[in-house]
Amino acid sequence: MNSHDYFAKAQTIIPGGVNSPVRACHNVDSEPLFIASGKGAHITDVEGREYIDFILSWGPMLLGHSHPEVTLAIQQAAAKGTSYGAPCPAEVTLAEMVIAALPSVEMVRMVNSGTEATMSALRLARAVTKRNKFVKGVGCYHGHADPFLAAAGSGLATFSIPGTPGVPDAVVADTLLAPYNDLAAMQALFAAQGEEIAAIIVEPVAANMGLVLPKAGYLQGLRDLCDQYGALLIFDEVITGFRAAYGGAQARFGISPDLTTFGKIIGGGLPVGAFGGKQQYMRRIAPQGDVYQAGTLSGNPLAMAAGIATLSILQTSDYAALEGRVAAFAAELAAVLRAKQVPVQMPTLASMFCPYFSEEPVTCFADVHKADAALFTTFYKQMRQQGIFLAPSAFETGMVSFAHTEEDFTRTLEAAQQVRF
Numbered sequence: 001m002n003s004h005d006y007f008a009k010a011q012t013i014i015p016g017g018v019n020s021p022v023r024a025c026h027n028v029d030s031e032p033l034f035i036a037s038g039k040g041a042h043i044t045d046v047e048g049r050e051y052i053d054f055i056l057s058w059g060p061m062l063l064g065h066s067h068p069e070v071t072l073a074i075q076q077a078a079a080k081g082t083s084y085g086a087p088c089p090a091e092v093t094l095a096e097m098v099i100a101a102l103p104s105v106e107m108v109r110m111v112n113s114g115t116e117a118t119m120s121a122l123r124l125a126r127a128v129t130k131r132n133k134f135v136k137g138v139g140c141y142h143g144h145a146d147p148f149l150a151a152a153g154s155g156l157a158t159f160s161i162p163g164t165p166g167v168p169d170a171v172v173a174d175t176l177l178a179p180y181n182d183l184a185a186m187q188a189l190f191a192a193q194g195e196e197i198a199a200i201i202v203e204p205v206a207a208n209m210g211l212v213l214p215k216a217g218y219l220q221g222l223r224d225l226c227d228q229y230g231a232l233l234i235f236d237e238v239i240t241g242f243r244a245a246y247g248g249a250q251a252r253f254g255i256s257p258d259l260t261t262f263g264k265i266i267g268g269g270l271p272v273g274a275f276g277g278k279q280q281y282m283r284r285i286a287p288q289g290d291v292y293q294a295g296t297l298s299g300n301p302l303a304m305a306a307g308i309a310t311l312s313i314l315q316t317s318d319y320a321a322l323e324g325r326v327a328a329f330a331a332e333l334a335a336v337l338r339a340k341q342v343p344v345q346m347p348t349l350a351s352m353f354c355p356y357f358s359e360e361p362v363t364c365f366a367d368v369h370k371a372d373a374a375l376f377t378t379f380y381k382q383m384r385q386q387g388i389f390l391a392p393s394a395f396e397t398g399m400v401s402f403a404h405t406e407e408d409f410t411r412t413l414e415a416a417q418q419v420r421f
């Protein structure tokens with residue numbers, strides 16, 4: 001069976017044929033590839049075609065696919081049993097590694113996904129502050145727990161409506177929205193309701209609406225507001241943790257949040273999330289404290305082994321060198337595209353790059369939507385035909401791994417040369 005056959009069959013038994021929506025490739029007028037294997041920077045589909053992968057499972061595979069040391073760690077752990085429902089030493093090791101990497105994190109709780117991490121961090125912030133409202137940045141993604149699935153309603157930035165059927169109005173009534181990078185809007189929200197706000201949750205670098213970097217002073221402004229009003233600052237570092245820098249975006253920008261959420265890279269490709277922060281807050285989590293949070297498979301030895309192996313290698317990986325290579329590659333890609341008379345913005349940060357087909361720099365969600373999605377679809381399809389696997393949406397960031405070689409970049413640029421708009 002080829003990808004089309006698998007997709008046809010999958011659509012009859014899995015909603016939309018996929019287990020997470022964007023994989024269906026609707027945004028780019030395509031069908032998904034069904035993947036048979038991945039090695040380093042490359043993946044191979046069920047038809048045996050190889051692609052240079054710039055999705056990397058949406059972030060986790062910073063070391064590339066099936067890194068030998070990570071694979072060995074998983075195999076060795078699996079041979080000893082995959083879950084005990086009782087503590088195991090690897091949980092302590094991974095917790096120590098996370099705490100050592102981020103000074104703001106003094107205690108950490110493992111969960112199974114980024115969604116669980118943000119959901120639990122919000123619950124904790126609400127319990128600590130005895131307040132219900134919280135603010136999220138418009139265009140930031142914090143997983144699919146109900147309180148985060150709010151869309152901006154008409155009129156005021158502060159008015160939110162459910163972003164999907166199935167979420168009651170009441171559940172998002174306490175979700176306040178402020179455009180990412182708009183400190184004045186955030187200040188206005190706090191001036192009006194600051195005494196009722198439990199937390200700001202934000203992606204310190206917005207990497208779920210393409211790639212939007214924080215404006216100078218934005219993150220510090222959020223920190224100051226939280227301090228002034230007694231709210232908690234939650235950095236959702238599910239993407240940026242161990243990617244923006246080993247110590248996350250908070251190390252890079254020098255801001256210390258109260259709570260941090262993790263996922264993706266800390267699981268080394270297995271399902272993991274985590275949340276952590278200052279002891280005074282984390283001590284409130286059950287059973288030390290009264291805030292309930294639990295998970296049958298949380299901290300299982302298999303996922304812990306993958307995370308430990310991944311972070312061990314990342315500790316000595318040259319982030320600066322990769323960042324320099326990605327910046328050079330992205331600049332060349334932008335030049336190749338601009339030579340074709342299409343408008344291009346190409347923000348980069350660390351090992352992320354994002355082609356927006358737009359005349360103007362992209363600083364917020366509204367700017368993101370000024371980009372030309374049709375041009376992106378043309379680009380996506382022709383790149384894929386030439387063996388380049390980009391995220392199937394104009395609003396997703398490109399991911400690069402330590403396994404990507406100069407040859408991978410050269411082949412990608414050659415493919416871009418061939419694209420006709």
Ligand SMILES: *Cc1c(COP(=O)(O)O)cnc(C)c1O
Nearest residue numbers: 113114115141142143238239263
């Ligand atoms: C991916 C992501 C999540 C959700 O993580 P899942 O493991 O998919 O539940 C939350 N926040 C951010 C910033 C993410 O990128």
